Amino acid sequence: MADVLKIENLHVHVEGKPILRGVNLKLVRGETHALMGPNGSGKSTLGLAIMGHPKYEVVEGAITLNGEDLLERSPDERARSGVFMAFQRPVAIPGVKMADFLRHAATNVRNPDRKEGAELMPMRDFRRELKARMSELKMDVEFARRYVNDGFSGGEMKRAEILQLAMLQPKFAILDETDSGLDADAVRLASESIAEIGGKEMGLLIITHHDKLLEHNPPEFTHVMLGGRIVETGSRELADELHNLGYDRIRATYPDDEVENRTLLDKEKAGV
Amino acid sequence: MTELSSPCVNFSETSFDEFLETRREPAWLLSLRRAAWQTYCDGDWPTRSDEEWMRTDLRSFRLERFAPPMAGGGSLRVDGLLSRNVELAGNVASADGSLVEQHLADEVRQQGVLFGDWESMLEEHGDLLRPYLEKPLVESSYDKFASLHAAYWTGGRVLYVPRGIVIKQPLHSISAMGDGKTDLGRTLVILEEGAEATLLTETASSDESATGFHCGCTEIYVGPRARLRFVNLQNWGLGVWHFSQQRVRVGRDASLQWTTATLGARLSQVNQHVVLAEPGAESQVNGVLFTEGKQHATCNSLQHHAATDCRSDFLYKSALQDTSRTVWRGMIKVDQCAQRTDGYQRNDNLLLSTRARADSIPGLEIEADDVRCTHGSTSGRVDEELIFYLQCRGFTRKEAIRTVVTGFFQQIFDRITIESVREAMSNAIARRVRDYE
Incomplete structure (x- = not known):
């Protein structure tokens, strides 16, 4: 039986305000889903809610992994269950070297029952593996000695997220605009990398505005969010349509959701 | 402060005479000691109207609970954190102010x-040491704790390193203290011209919650073109009162x-x-x-800065848990003659x-006109977004x-060139961090 990540009727509030208004989504491991939608539609919120961000309050609905409740689990337990998100805006952790960070992360994710303070994976094995993954991603070894995301360019941050994906090999990965802020070459490299590091073995939820990422990782399903709901689900062709023609048809077809989307976007802009 | 002002049998005229005997x-x-005792008797205990003590609460400090250290009193042995995994050129260990053991490699001796x-x-070397004791860097009249010391x-x-001698391996010294005991240790380091050495000093108690009283003094002379790496770790039990005067002349x-690392003591001044x-002259001070x-x-x-063309770089970092409190008052003082000064301080x-x-009070007092002095301080909480990101991994x-x-x-650890020290400090801190509220 393939692993299944299921989101049912998910309602999420941030600081008391509704952002997601009943999202349903079923990801089967091995499938690729594209998640599209205009700014403010709730795509990142969905990702962060799946990971368990403390500011995102689930007021209704369920998130389950193989039928087991994820909402009961802390973000690290979710990560150890095999759920991953590549952040749109990763945070810098000054003073913590990429290599140390990755070794700890990989140890914990691969040994979900590891106790705090227990041995980390052997340094030799880790180094060998890290070197191999970095070389596949055409990353300089020097990268491992830098502090996590500290002083990274936009492109470096995205590549660092892909490196983490490669090292952690999750069952499910949400890629939140992993291709934004990159030049054309970098987007191609990122897209190829995701396919190469076993994207096909995972269940991928790709949040993107570009077509390159989807070209290398063709989605079986495309979902369109508007105003905190998935308003349409289609095939690869839907992604192509949105990419070529934009969201005018979607906005016109779902006027109520469009109103909701505008409200959310205004709030976001006002910093609420 | 009333308690401090009242007569104290343990540190009295009579007990002082007995001590001298x-x-x-x-x-x-002995006559230097007598003069200092007179200064002590004439002086007042610091109060909160003294600038350096303004934010320090001494109300529950009771000098009479502690006794002057007795010769040959202590025998406690504690394993140091700084001496692990490092080959030492020498070692001096004391307990409750008395020597427990000492060693110095023959080739260095x-x-x-x-x-x-x-x-x-x-x-054996009274004549060499006498001028340093007669004209100390810490005046016995500095405050009442300094006079008591x-x-x-x-x-x-x-530690005395003659002209031009370079000691490659670190020297180590530990002061241990039993519960309720007293340590009035004094450190003197003299590096003559062109000498080089690394000295690691640390304190430790019999157990983590031990009480005690430390009133100490550290004086260091770094001679012309000499280089000193000095590490001091204050790791007393959490019931210890720690008062320390530290001076370096470069x-x-x-x-x-x-x-310098401060981990222990209920109160550390x-x-x-x-x-x-x-x-x-150049100095780099790193505080944890x-x-x-x-x-x-x-x-x-x-x-x-008392001379031209000197550089000073000062970085202190504190992490505070529970209801603890830190106070840092930092001053860069530049004399009129000290042109082309480069001074930096940060907390x-x-x-x-x-x-x-955490209170940070940086200060500048500049009398020369051709100087570059910068200072700054920050205080903040652990960013929840960082915690979430790490949890997601x-x-x-x-x-x-x-x-x-x-x-x-890490920014400070990166500056520590001795790997064993870096690891010891990093582990000692990591062990103490509990969940964040």
């Missing part, structure tokens, strides 16, 4: 290096790298002064503080609880906080 010391030293406890050093000091260590084109006394429970740590630091505080408090919340805290100190 137990000292097998030259007459000149043969070069004329002196490293040992005061008793043997005074006996100058009258009663016992134990500690002396000579022409000499350099000092001083790493430290005065840390570096004087860049001659042209071209980790406080928890009701700990209070005050550091009054001074970077005194960053990481608050691990909503009830912890499988770190437990506690591991995430530890990682952020260790990262916070």
Whole structure:
């Protein structure tokens, strides 16, 4: 039986305000889903809610992994269950070297029952593996000695997220605009990398505005969010349509959701 | 303060005379002690109207609970954190102010290096040490704790490195203290012209919650073109009262790298002064503080530029847990003659609880006109977004906080060139970090 990540009727509030208004989504491991939608539609919120961000309050609905409740689990337990998100805006952790960070992360994710303070994976094995993954991603070894995301360019941050994906090999990965802020070459490299590091073995939820990422990782399903709901689900062709023609048809077809989307976007802009 | 002002039987005229009788010391030293005792009797205890003590609460300090250290009193052995995984050129260990053991590698001794406890050093090299005791860097009249120390000091260590001698391996010294005991240790370091050495000193108690009283003094002379790496770790039990005067005089084109860590003591009051006394002198001071429970740590630091073309670089980082409190008052003082001064000071505080408090009071006092002096301080909490990010990568919340805290100190650890010291400090801190409220 393939692993299944299921989101049912998910309602999420941030600081008391509704952002997601009943999202349903079923990801089967091995499938690729594209998640599209205009700014403010709730795509990142969905990702962060799946990971368990403390500011995102689930007021209704369920998130389950193989039928087991994820909402009961802390973000690290979710990560150890095999759920991953590549952040749109990763945070810098000054003073913590990429290599140390990755070794700890990989140890914990691969040994979900590891106790705090227990041995980390052997340094030799880790180094060998890290070197191999970095070389596949055409990353300089020097990268491992830098502090996590500290002083990274936009492109470096995205590549660092892909490196983490490669090292952690999750069952499910949400890629939140992993291709934004990159030049054309970098987007191609990122897209190829995701396919190469076993994207096909995972269940991928790709949040993107570009077509390159989807070209290398063709989605079986495309979902369109508007105003905190998935308003349409289609095939690869839907992604192509949105990419070529934009969201005018979607906005016109779902006027109520469009109103909701505008409200959310205004709030976001006002910093609420 | 009323309690402090009342007569104290343990540190009284009578007990002082008895103490002097137990000292097998030259007459000149005994008379220095008597003079200091007079200064002590004439002086007042610091109050909160004294600038350096303004934020320090001494109300529950009871001098009468402690007794002057007795010769040959202590035998406690504690394994140091700084001596692990490092080959040492020498070691001096004391307990409750008395020597427990000492050692110095033959090849170093043969070069004329002196490293040992005061008793043997005074006996064999009294003439060498006398001027340093007669004209100390810490005036016995500085405050009442300084006078008490100058009258009663016992134990500690002396390091003397002759001209041009380079000691490659670190020297180590530990002061241990039993529960309720007293340590009035004194440290004297003299590096003559062109000498180089690394000295690691640390304190430790019989157990983590032990009480005690430390009133100490550290005086360091870095001669012309000499280089000293000095590490001191204050790791007393959490019931210890720690009062320490620390002074360094850096000579022409000499350099000092001083790493100091404060982990223990219920109250720690430290005065840390570096004087860049001659042209071209350089100092780098790195401070690490980790406080928890009701700990209070005050550091009054001074970077005194008294000559031209000197550089001073001062970085203090504190992480505070529970209801602990740190106070840093930092001053860069530049004399009128000290042209082309390059001075820097910075203090960053990481608050691990909503009830912890860190006060940063940087200051500049500049009389020369061709100087570059910068200072700054920051205080903030652990960013929840960092914790979340780490959790999303499988770190437990506690591991995430530890990682952020260790990262916070990394900038200082990066400056510590001795790997074993870096590891010891990093582990000692990580072990203490609990969940964040």
